[in-house]
Amino acid sequence: MPSVTITVNGKPQTAEVENRTLLVQFLRENLGLTGTHVGCDTSQCGACVVQFDGSSAKSCTILAVQANGAKVTTIEGIANGELHPMQAAFREHHGLQCGFCTPGMVMSAIDLANRNKSPTEDQIRHWLEGNICRCTGYHNIVKAIKAGAEAMARGSK
Amino acid sequence: MSAPIGAPVRRKEDTRFLTGKGTYTDDINRPRQLYAVFVRSPHAHAEIGAIDTRRAAAAKGVVAIYTGADVQASGVGTLPCGWGITSKDGSPMIEPAHPLLAVARVRHVGDPVAVVIAEQKAEAEEAADLVTVTYKRLPGVIAVEDAVKPGKPQIWDAAKGNICFDWHLGDKAAADAAFAKAAHVTKLDIINNRLVPNAMEPRAYIGEYDRASGDYTLYTTCQNPHAIRLLMGAFVLHQPEHKIRVIAPDVGGGFGSKIFHYGEEATVTWAAAKLGRPVKWTAARSESFISDAQGRDHVTHAELALDKDGKFLALRVATLANLGGYLSTFGPAVPTWLYGTLLAGTYTTPAIYVEVKGVFTNTVPVDAYRGAGRPEASYVVERLVETAARELKLDRAELRRRNFIPKNAYPYQTPVALAYDSGDYFTTLDMALKAADYAGFEKRRQEAAQRGKLRGLGLACYIEACGVAPSAVAGSLGARAGLYEVAEVRVNPTGSVTVLTGTHSHGQGHETTFAQLVGERLGMPVENVEVVHGDTAKTPFGMGTYGSRSLAVGGSALVKALDKVVNKGKKIAAHLLEASEADIEFKDGKFTVAGTDRAKAFGEIAFAAYVPHNYPLEELEPGLDETAYYDPKNFTFPSGTHACEVEIDPDTGAVQIVKFTAADDFGRIVNPLIVDGQVHGGLAQGIGQALLEDCRYDRDSGQLLTGSYMDYCMPRADNLPSFTVSTHGTLCTHNPLGAKGCGEAGAIGAPGAVMNAVVDALAPLGIADLSMPATPEKIWRAIQARAPAKAA
Numbered sequence: 001m002p003s004v005t006i007t008v009n010g011k012p013q014t015a016e017v018e019n020r021t022l023l024v025q026f027l028r029e030n031l032g033l034t035g036t037h038v039g040c041d042t043s044q045c046g047a048c049v050v051q052f053d054g055s056s057a058k059s060c061t062i063l064a065v066q067a068n069g070a071k072v073t074t075i076e077g078i079a080n081g082e083l084h085p086m087q088a089a090f091r092e093h094h095g096l097q098c099g100f101c102t103p104g105m106v107m108s109a110i111d112l113a114n115r116n117k118s119p120t121e122d123q124i125r126h127w128l129e130g131n132i133c134r135c136t137g138y139h140n141i142v143k144a145i146k147a148g149a150e151a152m153a154r155g156s157k
Numbered sequence: 158m159s160a161p162i163g164a165p166v167r168r169k170e171d172t173r174f175l176t177g178k179g180t181y182t183d184d185i186n187r188p189r190q191l192y193a194v195f196v197r198s199p200h201a202h203a204e205i206g207a208i209d210t211r212r213a214a215a216a217k218g219v220v221a222i223y224t225g226a227d228v229q230a231s232g233v234g235t236l237p238c239g240w241g242i243t244s245k246d247g248s249p250m251i252e253p254a255h256p257l258l259a260v261a262r263v264r265h266v267g268d269p270v271a272v273v274i275a276e277q278k279a280e281a282e283e284a285a286d287l288v289t290v291t292y293k294r295l296p297g298v299i300a301v302e303d304a305v306k307p308g309k310p311q312i313w314d315a316a317k318g319n320i321c322f323d324w325h326l327g328d329k330a331a332a333d334a335a336f337a338k339a340a341h342v343t344k345l346d347i348i349n350n351r352l353v354p355n356a357m358e359p360r361a362y363i364g365e366y367d368r369a370s371g372d373y374t375l376y377t378t379c380q381n382p383h384a385i386r387l388l389m390g391a392f393v394l395h396q397p398e399h400k401i402r403v404i405a406p407d408v409g410g411g412f413g414s415k416i417f418h419y420g421e422e423a424t425v426t427w428a429a430a431k432l433g434r435p436v437k438w439t440a441a442r443s444e445s446f447i448s449d450a451q452g453r454d455h456v457t458h459a460e461l462a463l464d465k466d467g468k469f470l471a472l473r474v475a476t477l478a479n480l481g482g483y484l485s486t487f488g489p490a491v492p493t494w495l496y497g498t499l500l501a502g503t504y505t506t507p508a509i510y511v512e513v514k515g516v517f518t519n520t521v522p523v524d525a526y527r528g529a530g531r532p533e534a535s536y537v538v539e540r541l542v543e544t545a546a547r548e549l550k551l552d553r554a555e556l557r558r559r560n561f562i563p564k565n566a567y568p569y570q571t572p573v574a575l576a577y578d579s580g581d582y583f584t585t586l587d588m589a590l591k592a593a594d595y596a597g598f599e600k601r602r603q604e605a606a607q608r609g610k611l612r613g614l615g616l617a618c619y620i621e622a623c624g625v626a627p628s629a630v631a632g633s634l635g636a637r638a639g640l641y642e643v644a645e646v647r648v649n650p651t652g653s654v655t656v657l658t659g660t661h662s663h664g665q666g667h668e669t670t671f672a673q674l675v676g677e678r679l680g681m682p683v684e685n686v687e688v689v690h691g692d693t694a695k696t697p698f699g700m701g702t703y704g705s706r707s708l709a710v711g712g713s714a715l716v717k718a719l720d721k722v723v724n725k726g727k728k729i730a731a732h733l734l735e736a737s738e739a740d741i742e743f744k745d746g747k748f749t750v751a752g753t754d755r756a757k758a759f760g761e762i763a764f765a766a767y768v769p770h771n772y773p774l775e776e777l778e779p780g781l782d783e784t785a786y787y788d789p790k791n792f793t794f795p796s797g798t799h800a801c802e803v804e805i806d807p808d809t810g811a812v813q814i815v816k817f818t819a820a821d822d823f824g825r826i827v828n829p830l831i832v833d834g835q836v837h838g839g840l841a842q843g844i845g846q847a848l849l850e851d852c853r854y855d856r857d858s859g860q861l862l863t864g865s866y867m868d869y870c871m872p873r874a875d876n877l878p879s880f881t882v883s884t885h886g887t888l889c890t891h892n893p894l895g896a897k898g899c900g901e902a903g904a905i906g907a908p909g910a911v912m913n914a915v916v917d918a919l920a921p922l923g924i925a926d927l928s929m930p931a932t933p934e935k936i937w938r939a940i941q942a943r944a945p946a947k948a949a
Binding site: 020 | 170175359407408409410441442830833
């Protein structure tokens with residue numbers, strides 16, 4: 001079995017994996033980082049979105065061996081003592097209900113906010129085409145992402 | 158932080174979900190755990206011949222393989238149905254056995270025939286591919302209209318014509334007489350499309366068995382752990398409840414689909430005992446599509462009779478309801494008592510008659526999905542009403558006002574069994590019309606026409622029955638369960654509170670809402686309240702969460718338990734304050750001797766109860782821990798008006814929802830933030846049904862054509878608008894909170910409002926009806942069919 005070293009939430013992790021092991025399996029099963037979820041098997045739902053070398057990516061669609069040498073950040077790795085501004089915005093605006101899609105939503109939203117400091121409602125809705133939520137109707141997710149992006153922009157000034 | 162009822166308290170549960178610390182069933186792994194993978198039928202209808210498991214059994218890591226025959230031989234029972242329906246002629250419904258693994262015959266694509274259990278999941282998956290099942294394919298029936306025709310294949314020998322039950326409700330003679338004298342009759346043929354609930358978390362189970370104690374444990378993605386324990390123990394595994402613990406940890410959405418007892422739950426639990434090791438199964442999404450109970454799927458003919466002034470005289474409805482290949486736990490209740498009884502809607506229609514045939518087909522079982530019968534009823538009524546208004550050239554809001562149940566008519570007995578306790582449909586209609594700028598619509602329609610767009614507006618004035626209902630009444634209608642709820646309030650010695658509820662949160666936010674109820678009554682911050690749910694070893698016997706019942710029924714039980722706590726606290730306070738119990742008042746967390754400043758804080762009373770050094774031990778037991786059960790006196794009746802405005806591009810058929818307005822009456826609201834969120838989510842599912850979602854089987858082969866998120870159109874963020882929502886509260890008169898429930902309203906009102914808007918937009922072209930979902934293709938084709946000259 002090939003050996004991979006993937007830096008996850010700032011910490012290098014080395015393990016032997018099967019060729020077919022997906023990054024999401026590596027995170028959940030090898031590292032016990034179960035905040036990254038699996039909601040489908042066709043790469044549609046986005047519950048598994050992580051940051052992969054700085055961009056959002058679906059960890060169900062990347063092999064662990066492809067991630068060798070990469071830097072991966074999961075939902076567990078973004079709060080620094082207190083909630084990340086995007087996490088806080090989701091809480092403030094009730095942008096989650098059952099919580100299952102939430103990690104992927106937050107990781108995806110952070111990528112959007114990194115690219116666009118002040119996204120419009122239309123831009124947010126379009127950006128979320130790869131993240132499905134069945135609970136919220138997206139209304140409060142859109143509000144949360146707008147507020148979270150603004151908070152991130154304020155924080156980086 | 159104080160948390161009075163009505164405050165938009167931010168959710169206590171959010172921090173764990175937002176930081177990836179939620180614990181869903183698939184996040185749990187047990188020591189020495191094995192993995193199960195099910196071998197499923199690729200055919201809709203077939204006889205099972207030989208099942209050759211030899212190659213699979215020899216594959217790496219395989220520990221066991223069981224077939225239906227193995228399960229049957231072990232004496233395990235079949236999956237029970239929780240609601241019996243009686244046909245018109247007094248006969249009971251046909252109730253075929255539903256084995257955990259199919260025996261002799263498979264009845265839908267996805268029907269499980271064997272389970273492979275291995276050390277690793279991948280090993281189980283690979284071995285499952287090596288199981289060879291010889292099938293003899295049989296012709297099947299997929300669509301309900303086909304299933305009831307003479308000469309069609311029979312799915313169950315006992316169910317002649319594939320009819321499970323032939324049920325009716327209402328007064329046929331009265332309805333027929335009213336139709337005979339009607340000035341106008343509006344008729345519609347309505348298809349209520351089949352939907353896949355699609356909670357984002359796929360079903361997952363871990364069965365475990367303790368060889369020392371003989372105790373079973375099941376971790377399950379369910380909405381009602383006590384009900385699962387009862388059904389699995391009593392009917393399937395034949396084990397008493399005290400030997401079974403069912404844990405439903407964080408559950409990623411349910412929408413009805415996680416109410417039911419599924420075969421996979423019992424299979425992993427049974428196998429865990431046989432193998433002496435935990436057995437885990439997690440559905441792949443493609444597996445969910447062919448094994449989770451699906452929703453809706455009605456074919457209906459409906460007629461509304463009106464007099465010359467537009468007063469509704471009578472309603473006649475005939476529905477074929479698809480039940481799938483087997484009866485799911487509450488499948489028969491949905492198209493009958495949860496559907497026919499809602500056909501009065503918000504109107505005074507004096508005569509109603511509904512006939513429903515429940516029909517077996519070679520499809521996945523159909524059961525409750527958000528709204529469960531009530532969206533189907535509301536859709537029938539509201540499509541008829543708006544069609545009648547168009548035919549009679551009456552304003553649709555005015556036609557509704559003419560027929561609304563008057564504000565002073567409560568309690569109002571409908572002709573279809575229900576007695577509405579309260580409501581005010583006029584106000585929610587006016588609120589919605591104002592927020593939607595109904596008066597300005599014609600101008601907007603003309604403006605859109607100038608841009609070449611078709612603009613339409615549709616209304617739906619829905620009503621639903623929630624918080625099902627007095628247990629005795631439900632029992633008389635065929636329910637095989639009680640429908641009360643339970644709450645235990647455990648006051649801890651230092652004054653914090655643990656609430657144990659029989660309801661279950663899978664997104665609804667009980668940990669916050671219930672903490673607010675405690676905070677309000679006992680005068681403490683929500684941080685001092687812990688709400689525990691989802692574990693039969695911890696919570697008393699409750700019925701779980703479905704049918705928008707948690708607050709109206711479970712919250713009422715909590716209020717009763719809190720009253721008991723306060724009453725006992727008064728006795729303790731009277732002793733400590735050397736006053737008469739009758740003189741003790743409790744307010745803002747303090748027990749006070751009326752008219753004095755002599756008081757004891759709630760925490761002091763709690764401490765005295767558990768450290769009873771100065772305590773009336775002769776008359777009073779120590780401790781401050783009270784349990785209450787609440788059995789509802791009636792259903793609750795949330796209602797409201799939804800208004801949808803759409804714009805259609807006639808060149809592409811694409812529909813854009815320009816604005817969606819909801820004005821809802823949920824009675825007392827505890828947390829408006831959570832209530833709005835529930836409405837938003839329901840609307841998305843209702844709009845999804847109307848415009849996007851369609852569970853389609855090939856009508857001949859029974860293959861599911863929409864078996865993934867690439868084919869089944871889940872609503873995405875860019876399919877939906879932001880919603881304009883508001884509430885008006887007429888209080889429920891028969892529960893202590895005055896709460897009515899809000900979880901399903903969006904999914905009930907929205908389909909009618911959206912389709913009325915789509916048809917309104919297309920009406921100028923002569924298109925009077927369209928079926929859900931109104932996809933661009935369907936609309937484009939309808940436009941083309943009406944405009945051949947333009948196409949040429």
